[in-house]
Amino acid sequence: xxxxxxxxxxxxxxxxxxxxxxxxxxxxxxxxxxxxxxxxxxxxxxxxxxxxxxxxxxxxxxxxxxxxxxxxxxxxxxxxxxxxxxxxxxxxxxxxxxxxxxxxxxxxxxxxxxxxxxxxxxxxxxxxxxxxxxxxxxxxxxxxxxxxxxxxxxxxxxxxxxxxxxxxxxxxxxxxxxxxxxxxxxxxxxxxxxxxxxxxxxxxxxxxxxxxxxxxxxxxxxxxxxxxxxxxxxxxxxxxxx
Amino acid sequence: xxxxxxxxxxxxxxxxxxxxxxxxxxxxxxxxxxxxxxxxxxxxxxxxxxxxxxxxxxxxxxxxxxxxxxxxxxxxxxxxxxxxxxxxxxxxxxxxxxxxxxxxxxxxxxxxxxxxxxxxxxxxxxxxxxxxxxxxxxxxxxxxxxxxxxxxxxxxxxxxxxxxxxxxxxxxxxxxxxxxxxxxxxxxxxxxxxxxxxxxxxxxxxxxxxxxxxxxxxxxxxxxxxxxxxxxxxxxxxxxxx
DNA sequence: GAGTGGTCTAGACCACGGT
DNA sequence: CCGTGGTCTAGACCACTCC
Numbered sequence: 001x002x003x004x005x006x007x008x009x010x011x012x013x014x015x016x017x018x019x020x021x022x023x024x025x026x027x028x029x030x031x032x033x034x035x036x037x038x039x040x041x042x043x044x045x046x047x048x049x050x051x052x053x054x055x056x057x058x059x060x061x062x063x064x065x066x067x068x069x070x071x072x073x074x075x076x077x078x079x080x081x082x083x084x085x086x087x088x089x090x091x092x093x094x095x096x097x098x099x100x101x102x103x104x105x106x107x108x109x110x111x112x113x114x115x116x117x118x119x120x121x122x123x124x125x126x127x128x129x130x131x132x133x134x135x136x137x138x139x140x141x142x143x144x145x146x147x148x149x150x151x152x153x154x155x156x157x158x159x160x161x162x163x164x165x166x167x168x169x170x171x172x173x174x175x176x177x178x179x180x181x182x183x184x185x186x187x188x189x190x191x192x193x194x195x196x197x198x199x200x201x202x203x204x205x206x207x208x209x210x211x212x213x214x215x216x217x218x219x220x221x222x223x224x225x226x227x228x229x230x231x232x233x234x235x236x237x238x239x240x241x242x
Numbered sequence: 243x244x245x246x247x248x249x250x251x252x253x254x255x256x257x258x259x260x261x262x263x264x265x266x267x268x269x270x271x272x273x274x275x276x277x278x279x280x281x282x283x284x285x286x287x288x289x290x291x292x293x294x295x296x297x298x299x300x301x302x303x304x305x306x307x308x309x310x311x312x313x314x315x316x317x318x319x320x321x322x323x324x325x326x327x328x329x330x331x332x333x334x335x336x337x338x339x340x341x342x343x344x345x346x347x348x349x350x351x352x353x354x355x356x357x358x359x360x361x362x363x364x365x366x367x368x369x370x371x372x373x374x375x376x377x378x379x380x381x382x383x384x385x386x387x388x389x390x391x392x393x394x395x396x397x398x399x400x401x402x403x404x405x406x407x408x409x410x411x412x413x414x415x416x417x418x419x420x421x422x423x424x425x426x427x428x429x430x431x432x433x434x435x436x437x438x439x440x441x442x443x444x445x446x447x448x449x450x451x452x453x454x455x456x457x458x459x460x461x462x463x464x465x466x467x468x469x470x471x472x473x474x475x476x477x478x479x480x481x482x483x484x
Numbered sequence: 485g486a487g488t489g490g491t492c493t494a495g496a497c498c499a500c501g502g503t
Numbered sequence: 504c505c506g507t508g509g510t511c512t513a514g515a516c517c518a519c520t521c522c
Contacts, residue, residue: 009492010387010492034506035507035508036507040460045492045493046493046494048497051492053508064508065500065507065508066508066509067500067501068501068502069501069508070507073460111499180480181480181481182479183479183481184476184477186471186475187430187449187472187478188429188447188472189431189445204431205431205447205448214496218315230429230431234428235478237427238422238424238425239423239424239425240491249499251510252511276487278487278488286512287513289510290511290512306489307489308489309519310488311489311520475521
């Protein structure tokens with residue numbers, strides 16, 4: 001069942017095993033094996049069991065009650081996305097659509113005050129600025145303006161940009177691994193010029209998004225301003241009470 | 243420094259102590275004490291230290307590098323809200339405003355199919371439906387329609403509703419502790435009737451929000467539909483790469 | 485090789501919920 | 504009272520980074 005000498009941590013293997021166990025044996029709100037029972041059944045320490053159970057709780061598979069036990073949550077079926085996906089490509093795939101990106105422009109320029117501030121670089125430093133129109137099945141979904149520091153991405157070209165999604169290009173071509181991305185968004189209406197780009201009437205509902213992406217080294221590797229069709233983007237978030 | 247026999251868990255105390263230590267002694271990106279150094283300095287086990295450090299990492303105070311050490315993140319200054327607050331009251335306080343709520347209506351009725359589905363109750367079951375206009379310093383911010391199951395909240399009255407925020411009323415008067423809330427939201431524009439209620443022109447940008455709140459017992463205790471001024475609500479979320 | 489974070493063990497005591 | 508999850512210990516070995 002569990003491979004003790006695998007390169008995959010035991011608690012990680014245990015997660016998969018327990019998910020399988022739940023699916024095969026238990027229904028919603030039924031009582032799960034106790035922590036000590038799991039220790040015996042799979043011959044691991046309680047620390048390992050609790051590490052696995054904590055992740056399962058975060059994932060929504062189970063919930064715990066002090067003094068009573070652990071129970072199957074029955075919520076994991078509905079909660080597909082809850083905005084795990086932060087890339088356009090992933091979002092579209094979750095919506096069951098085929099994403100497409102057209103690179104409208106790519107230029108190298110010196111950072112002005114605004115760009116410098118949001119990319120965390122010095123004013124005057126070289127940066128790339130690109131504009132992209134993002135579609136799904138012939139519907140124009142979103143228009144993005146992205147800034148990235150030039151020194152992290154030498155010799156960036158449109159053909160490279162078009163070869164793969166940005167969030168694959170970062171790690172694969174430039175060894176920049178993403179740690180997390182912060183997004184701010186708010187409702188707005190389309191201005192005239194934007195409405196032309198998206199093929200919608202001016203004044204249509206839209207979502208404006210500002211995204212800052214950080215590398216594993218805690219450097220900002222991307223700052224993007226987006227405007228997205230209001231009728232196509234529904235964000236889902238879960239607020240957990242501590 | 244740490245009280246070993248406090249009712250507060252050691253790792254929880256340690257979190258506060260370490261935050262203080264960081265603020266007093268370290269700047270951004272500086273190297274933090276190693277885990278084993280913290281063990282010695284505060285006389286606790288490494289398990290306890292790691293529990294505290296994991297929370298600090300989630301909070302954004304520090305980041306770890308395998309083989310190198312733990313470092314101060316320097317991001318905890320900016321990231322105030324990131325939508326931790328899911329109640330209107332908390333959100334307004336974070337924005338430095340004084341929230342006010344006017345209960346427009348409160349009625350008890352039988353759940354129709356729509357309400358039954360979203361509250362997870364049977365059709366025909368008694369539910370409360372309330373409408374509330376929410377303001378901050380004389381600006382009308384958001385209009386909410388809320389459904390809650392009646393059997394969980396016997397003898398609910400407008401005066402009770404007006405006495406405290408809903409999310410205080412749940413635990414304090416009805417012993418209903420909140421576990422988490424799921425929100426969906428998307429951009430839209432105000433319809434005529436809504437525009438009157440919020441005192442804005444029809445066609446103004448707005449955010450439409452659907453919220454489902456769950457109790458510790460995994461029951462739905464609230465379903466709310468909101469429409470909020472687009473120019474006043476900015477949501478922030480962090481997508482962590484796993 | 486020395487130091488770091490990552491994983492894991494075996495065992496202990498506590499606080500809570502039910503009998 | 505017993506079984507549950509919550510906290511904590513002391514110690515072990517591994518994988519990674521840097522010298």
